[in-house]
Structure formats: C-alpha cells, structure tokens
Amino acid sequence: MKNKTKNCKRKSAKQSAKNALRQAQGRQKITVVIPTYNEKDNIKDVIGQVLGLKIKGLNIIIVDDNSPDGTGNIADKLSKKHKELGVIHRKGKQGIGTAYLAGFEKALKEDADYIISMDADLSHNPKDIPGLICKAKQGYDLVIGSRYVKGGKIEDWNFKRKFLSWSANLVTRLLLSLPIRDCTAGYKCYSRSFIESLDFEKISSIGYAFQVEMVYNVKNNGFTYIEIPIVFTDRLNGHSKVDFREIANSAKSIFKLAYLYKWWCRPVKFIITKTKNFLF
C-alpha cells in the first residue's frame, strides 16, 4: 500500500506539470464526485441536471457501493450515453468517506483541477455548482456550500434532523476550534493542490465525519477556505443513510480527531497511557 502511495505521489508530480500547462492554456477540468448507495430514483436526475449546466471541462464520477437497488447498473447505462460520466464500483457498503477518497483518487489521475463533492439525492442543488467553481477559481482551496451562513438555509428537514445537524456542528466547532459555520457540509469544491497534499492513508474517517476531517485538514495545513450560502432541501426520493450507527461512528471519529490533534487532550492521553501501562 505504501508503494502505491509513493507511485501515486510520483505520478502526481507529472500530472501537476500537465495540469499547469492545461491551466496556462485556459483549459480546466472540474470533476464532480457523487457517492451513491440506493439512489435509483435520483441518479438519472442528478446526472442530467449536472451535465445540463453545460460547464466546459466538467465530468462526473459516481462511486457506487454495489447498491442493492441497482443504482450502479443505471449509472453504467448512463455512462454509455454520456462520455463525461465515469463509474467506480465497490464490493459493498464501505462508507461515504472512503467512497469520496476512491473518487478523489480517480479524479486526480484524470487530471482534475477542481473537485466537487455532492450528494446524489438533489439536496445539493446542481445550480450552485457555478458559484462554487467561481470562488475556487478566485483561489480558495475549499469552497463550502454552507447552510449556516447568512443566506443559507435548510428546507423541509424536521426539527429532530435540524437539531442533530446544528448540534453536531456546534460540538465539532468547539472540540476542534474550527471557525467554520458548516463543518459537516457535504457540498464542497476543493482545489487540486489541497487534495494532492493529502496522505489518503492518514484519513481516519470512514463515514460522515470525513467532511469534518477535510475541513480540519484545510484549516490546519494553511489552505484557504470560504463558505458561500446554499439552500439545502430534503431529498425527494429514497432514504437518508444516516442512522444511529453512522451518528455514533461520526461522533467517535470527531472525538478521535480532537484526541489526536488538540493540546488539551494531552492530559487525557497521559492518563490513558499510564493506565494501560499499569494494567498490561
């Protein structure tokens, strides 16, 4: 695996040169990565609406985890019609975080200059894509489609779901000292240089906490970021994959990030290490 990472880094250097040339020539590639699990009633619409924007140099990568409802097959059929569409098939449900990493890896190999992450369920309005790209082109390494800045909002979610999202954001911001209002947002545009800077093997979040880990990496590694308002609507079709297990795993991942990186966790680390040494 380590060799694979090294190879990847070597290739990236070549690709960066190719990339710089393309940018100098004014041709830029935007890759939209969409993870899917049981999205058969949304996949066609989301692809149609994104491609319908007719943005030059834009392509899509679907990362499907062998959805039992056949989303992967639908994506394959659509990819025969649309050359801008690529599909990654994984064996089973492996988490949204690792799905994004698989998509990002392919996007880098295919010379993406900007990488957008978005849900398949149209909660993220494709019409916001030009706004995300516009800010990214101004030089921001991370542009967040934010529900919690002025002008942004969530429509149709019930109180429980709104409270869950709001409190998760608050706890995350406090624990990781992040000055970002929507740390858990999934609608984002990343610069190639930020994604290239990541050591994929060190990303620890498998599930939804992945979004937070990305924001944390941007902020703490000196990359630039901005939030732009979006209106987030509830999905029309299918079900959310956020269940109790996902929430518990995400909370665990966020506490793990704080434990790994925040100075005030040092006394806790000290006590845990001493106790372990004493017991075993």
Ligand SMILES: Nc1nc2c(ncn2[C@@H]2O[C@H](COP(=O)(O)OP(=O)(O)O)[C@@H](O)[C@H]2O)c(=O)[nH]1
């Ligand atoms: N490939 C893959 N996609 C996933 C997984 N979990 C969720 N997704 C997709 O990630 C996106 C966000 O999930 P969603 O259920 O809409 O989360 P919510 O918007 O927070 O309720 C959707 O496109 C899902 O189909 C997973 O384990 N693997």
Ligand SMILES: [Mg+2]
């Ligand atoms: Mg969603």
